[in-house]
Amino acid sequence: MLKRGYKSKAWNGPWRCQVLVLFMSLILIVVVFLLKYQNDGQQPSLVYEVSKQKWNSFDSLVQLHPTRVFQNGTDVIWQIPKSPKAVLFLAHGCNGRAANFWDRSLECPDCIGLPEERLIVLHSLARGFAVIAISSLGRCWTFREEVLIVKDIIKWWINKTKLEKLPLVALGASSGGYFVSVLATNMRLNSIVLMIAEGMFEQMEIEEKYPPTLFVHMPKDLYRKQKIERNTEILRNKGIRVSVIECKEFPLSSNFLTDRIQGLDQTLSAKLFELFQMKGFIDQNGYMRKDGRGMQWKRALKERKNLLFDKRLVPHIQEELNLAFSFHEMTSLHSDQILKWFESHIR
Structure with a gap:
């Protein structure tokens, strides 16, 4: 037992230096962890860093040169990358249209290339997804005859472009999210993403073969957040794979x-x-x-x-x-996670 005031020679030697280095390293790790994972476990810098992604960051990888036709009474626009691995159907929200997803060009002179829509397309093309967008017949999507019209258009286009062997996935935002949730009961989809939309699950008969579903929403919208939590449980109770991405303000x-x-x-x-x-x-x-x-x-x-x-x-x-x-808007900020979700269900 050491007497009071006695200092060990070992402590004054190299051991002291090693302990101090270890102690300072632990403090540094804790500080970095707290800075990175504060705010309820989310990385506060993540959304902000992703939001800095420039509109021209994909120019060296892919450019927007779509094909456009008028089919079954509505506008249909698509683009197919080299060696596509899957087909992605995009459904806009109310007051939207297919022309929002591509830049103005000779192929589409009245396309307007809204920033989030066009970035979703660019992300998807860069990852090997053939992309097709269809305009709703009215201001918002309807869920009966229009579902059959879109189903026929997609089937016609897949046959026309000889993409029959590729998996089919879908993403819909707001009204388009509700539409995609219903479309999934009428045609085979490998997986779906419902963006700022809780889907129509309380009004539909959900079977066990319903596709894996990813909700991308903004929790500041408390009403929709609660609906998504309820519908997540409905799907999980049916044995359907479900995941959720929350989009925070920045x-x-x-x-x-x-x-x-x-x-x-x-x-x-x-x-x-x-x-x-x-x-x-x-x-x-x-x-x-x-x-x-x-x-x-x-x-x-x-x-x-x-x-x-x-x-x-x-x-x-x-x-x-x-x-x-970040209350109710289409977002491309989590495109990487969304596309990974699709990819995990097309293997």
């Missing part, structure tokens, strides 16, 4: 809009960010105070006569503001 930055929107330059992006700060649309940390649809940002733009830009980009800016607030 802050704007001076370069956010130029990183996400084709045709919007860095100078304008910075000026818009300054305007949003001045008008109090965002807080001191860059977070949106309200949903983009609930802000008077368009009026503020009109008041600033020196902010000249292509007015066709207004819906693009609107979409990105909605996305940052």
Whole structure:
């Protein structure tokens, strides 16, 4: 037993250095862990880093050159990469259309390439998915005759393009999510993704062969969050594989809009960010105070006569503001996880 005040020679030697190094290393690990996994186990930097992904990040991999036809009374647009491994059907939300998913081009002169829609297509093409989008007959999707029309179009297109041997998956957002949940009861899909939509499961008879289902939603929408939790249990009780991705809000930055929107330059992006700060649309940390649809940002733009830009980009800016607030908007931020979900069910 050591007497009080006695110092071991071993402690004064190399052992002391090793213990101090180990102790400091443990502190560093704990600090890194806390910074990375605070906020209920989520990585707070993850969404923000992904949101910085630029619209032209896929230019070296794939470009948007679709084929467009009018079939069964509606618009059908598609693009097939080299050596496709699966087919992805995309269903837009209310007030959307197939032309939102591709950039304006000779092949599609009235396509508008909304930022989130086009990035979903670019991600998918880069991963080897042949992509087809169909416009709804009305403002939103309906769930009876229109389901049969879309089923016929997809079958016609698969035969036309000789993709019969490929697995078929589907992603629908909002109204399109409800539509895809019903479509899955009428044709064989390997898996589906329902984005900002809880599906129609409380109104359908679900069989055990129903496809694996991934919900991508924004938990700030509490009503839809609760519905998704309920429908997740309904599917799991049927033995159907289910997973959930939650999309959190993230802050704007001076370069956010130029990183996400084709045709919007860095100078304008910075000026818009300054305007949003001045008008109090965002807080001191860059977070949106309200949903983009609930802000008077368009009026503020009109008041600033020196902010000249292509007015066709207004819906693009609107979409990105909605996305940052993260209440109800299509998102490409989790495309990697979504496509991995599809890939895990096409092997």
